[in-house]
Amino acid sequence: MSVTVVGSIAFDAVKTPFGTRERMLGGSAVHFALAASFFDAVHIVGPVGDDFGEPEYAVLHDRGVDTDAVEHVPGGKTFFWRGEYGWDLNNRETLDTQLNVFADFDPKLSDAARAADVLFLANIQPELQQRVRAECRDARFVALDSMNYWIESARDALIKTVSMVDCLMLNDAELRELTREPNLVRAARQIREWGPRVVVAKQGEYGAAMVTEEGFFALPAFPLETVVDPTGAGDCFAGGFVGYVAAHPDSELSHELLCRAMAYGTALASFSVEEFGTERVARLTTEEISERVSELQKLTQFAEKPIALKG
Amino acid sequence: MSVTVVGSIAFDAVKTPFGTRERMLGGSAVHFALAASFFDAVHIVGPVGDDFGEPEYAVLHDRGVDTDAVEHVPGGKTFFWRGEYGWDLNNRETLDTQLNVFADFDPKLSDAARAADVLFLANIQPELQQRVRAECRDARFVALDSMNYWIESARDALIKTVSMVDCLMLNDAELRELTREPNLVRAARQIREWGPRVVVAKQGEYGAAMVTEEGFFALPAFPLETVVDPTGAGDCFAGGFVGYVAAHPDSELSHELLCRAMAYGTALASFSVEEFGTERVARLTTEEISERVSELQKLTQFAEKPIALKG
Numbered sequence: 001m002s003v004t005v006v007g008s009i010a011f012d013a014v015k016t017p018f019g020t021r022e023r024m025l026g027g028s029a030v031h032f033a034l035a036a037s038f039f040d041a042v043h044i045v046g047p048v049g050d051d052f053g054e055p056e057y058a059v060l061h062d063r064g065v066d067t068d069a070v071e072h073v074p075g076g077k078t079f080f081w082r083g084e085y086g087w088d089l090n091n092r093e094t095l096d097t098q099l100n101v102f103a104d105f106d107p108k109l110s111d112a113a114r115a116a117d118v119l120f121l122a123n124i125q126p127e128l129q130q131r132v133r134a135e136c137r138d139a140r141f142v143a144l145d146s147m148n149y150w151i152e153s154a155r156d157a158l159i160k161t162v163s164m165v166d167c168l169m170l171n172d173a174e175l176r177e178l179t180r181e182p183n184l185v186r187a188a189r190q191i192r193e194w195g196p197r198v199v200v201a202k203q204g205e206y207g208a209a210m211v212t213e214e215g216f217f218a219l220p221a222f223p224l225e226t227v228v229d230p231t232g233a234g235d236c237f238a239g240g241f242v243g244y245v246a247a248h249p250d251s252e253l254s255h256e257l258l259c260r261a262m263a264y265g266t267a268l269a270s271f272s273v274e275e276f277g278t279e280r281v282a283r284l285t286t287e288e289i290s291e292r293v294s295e296l297q298k299l300t301q302f303a304e305k306p307i308a309l310k311g
Numbered sequence: 312m313s314v315t316v317v318g319s320i321a322f323d324a325v326k327t328p329f330g331t332r333e334r335m336l337g338g339s340a341v342h343f344a345l346a347a348s349f350f351d352a353v354h355i356v357g358p359v360g361d362d363f364g365e366p367e368y369a370v371l372h373d374r375g376v377d378t379d380a381v382e383h384v385p386g387g388k389t390f391f392w393r394g395e396y397g398w399d400l401n402n403r404e405t406l407d408t409q410l411n412v413f414a415d416f417d418p419k420l421s422d423a424a425r426a427a428d429v430l431f432l433a434n435i436q437p438e439l440q441q442r443v444r445a446e447c448r449d450a451r452f453v454a455l456d457s458m459n460y461w462i463e464s465a466r467d468a469l470i471k472t473v474s475m476v477d478c479l480m481l482n483d484a485e486l487r488e489l490t491r492e493p494n495l496v497r498a499a500r501q502i503r504e505w506g507p508r509v510v511v512a513k514q515g516e517y518g519a520a521m522v523t524e525e526g527f528f529a530l531p532a533f534p535l536e537t538v539v540d541p542t543g544a545g546d547c548f549a550g551g552f553v554g555y556v557a558a559h560p561d562s563e564l565s566h567e568l569l570c571r572a573m574a575y576g577t578a579l580a581s582f583s584v585e586e587f588g589t590e591r592v593a594r595l596t597t598e599e600i601s602e603r604v605s606e607l608q609k610l611t612q613f614a615e616k617p618i619a620l621k622g
Binding site: 017037038039040064087088089176182183184185186189203205206207209215216217218219220223224225226227244247256259260262263285286289290293294297298299300301302303304305307308309310311 | 328348349351375398399400487493494495496497500514516517518520526527528529531534535536537538555558567570574596597600601604605608609611612613614616618619620621622
């Protein structure tokens with residue numbers, strides 16, 4: 001079986017307190033694809049320009065990602081983003097956005113991409129997400145990301161898109177903004193009433209929370225002494241989470257399985273931020289992932305023990 | 312054995328999106344004492360004025376709190392705070408602070424308070440905290456809170472106080488400010504180099520994280536559909552955490568025991584925010600606490616299962 005991701009392919013320029021990169025491979029579809037590639041075959045769908053060359057394809061091919069549905073727009077330039085992070089990495093400022101070929105993106109899926117059983121709709125225009133979702137008729141699990149721009153400029157279309165998927169993954173501030181509900185538990189309930197059975201709130205350095213029919217689950221971010229570049233962490237989280245689901249084609253999507261998916265998403269996101277852009281995930285090993293998930297389990301578990309409380 | 316808490320006793324006026332209270336019992340020592348009273352005998356040390364009467368004492372006495380070291384300042388008025396919370400409860404604005412009798416607070420411990428084996432130094436002037444700490448010679452576990460005001464106006468004195476205690480509990484932004492280190496893992500390491508073997512970062516709606524010699528541990532806040540008033544949640548967390556330690560006088564303070572203390576702190580904080588001020592914790596039952604800790608365990612645990620990752 002396989003996963004298809006539709007989203008941006010980009011060059012990023014970033015400055016963090018730990019250094020700068022003037023031009024590094026990025027984009028939500030790229031970060032997702034590399035993370036998900038540890039779990040299943042991945043098809044990436046997105047547009048690139050003439051500046052996207054062999055070195056960039058090589059990063060994807062080295063992880064076995066199928067790039068047949070990467071659309072090369074002749075004469076075009078690849079989406080470019082420049083940003084800078086503040087001292088605690090929690091605030092970032094966008095200094096430049098050049099949509100370039102991404103401005104007229106009209107996803108064209110290959111047969112293989114269309115036949116995937118799992119689909120991740122990264123942050124693109126909601127109507128395009130709807131069309132791709134409809135095209136992937138056989139997808140048994142579809143997860144969706146979006147951003148404040150679409151919540152503010154196309155809320156109705158976005159809510160319609162939300163109603164067509166199984167899982168919504170947003171930053172918690174975006175979940176609040178979309179539902180107009182400040183309480184996360186209530187926001188998740190509203191989302192579930194719109195359609196998705198799974199709601200994931202990405203909480204940056206605080207980790208992630210999930211709500212399913214069976215209830216709530218939360219994990220902290222993996223504690224790291226050095227966070228170099230948060231760019232792409234949310235997409236790597238999605239790649240680990242959705243990838244884990246894709247790796248279990250014959251299992252019921254139980255709450256328990258999705259809790260483990262949260263753990264793998266958390267692990268992949270934690271590696272992503274250790275270095276710039278895709279650098280760390282591109283040379284990650286399966287052993288490192290398994291070890292981190294084990295460590296994460298240890299640092300989130302406590303054993304109950306009876307205690308005589310004073311009434 | 313018993314716990315002593317030194318800190319503020321107050322009347323609070325709050326406005327939240329869910330209602331208002333013009334005058335409710337509050338103060339860090341009060342919230343802490345009520346929460347800790349479920350675990351051990353509690354002595355509360357703090358000043359009150361003539362406006363502090365039988366109804367207020369009754370709330371403390373009903374939970375068995377020893378008020379012998381509550382100092383009644385004749386002709387004085389009790390510390391008063393007025394604040395308002397924004398729609399998502401994460402931002403609060405202080406509208407009025409009247410220190411009143413708290414301005415000249417000079418802690419006078421009773422013999423029983425001085426003999427306690429566990430001590431919580433709530434947020435007061437760092438030199439006063441040092442003096443109380445030195446007075447409680449037999450305390451086997453001393454935990455400390457503070458706030459940005461002291462970090463900014465008395466950093467050296469505060470660091471000296473920190474060096475005299477076993478456990479520092481601060482909001483994570485305050486930990487960063489105190490250590491001038493944006494990374495929480497590094498900030499905790501700096502604190503531990505100053506003296507405390509346990510560092511707890513309170514993270515509001517995201518829960519709390521802890522660092523000990525044995526490593527990192529984190530728990531999310533308990534998910535609630537209705538959060539009415541966050542005032543005092545951090546002190547209730549401290550009361551649950553420190554109270555749990557106090558309830559184990561003969562146990563080594565292992566990482567495992569402190570992880571359970573985090574769970575009880577999280578549970579107490581979650582009840583505190585369900586209603587205004589001390590209202591919910593004042594009528595809490597031991598069964599409710601135990602049940603919430605069990606629920607918390609369920610919604611933070613995942614079972615590992617081997618998976619064949621793709622290298």
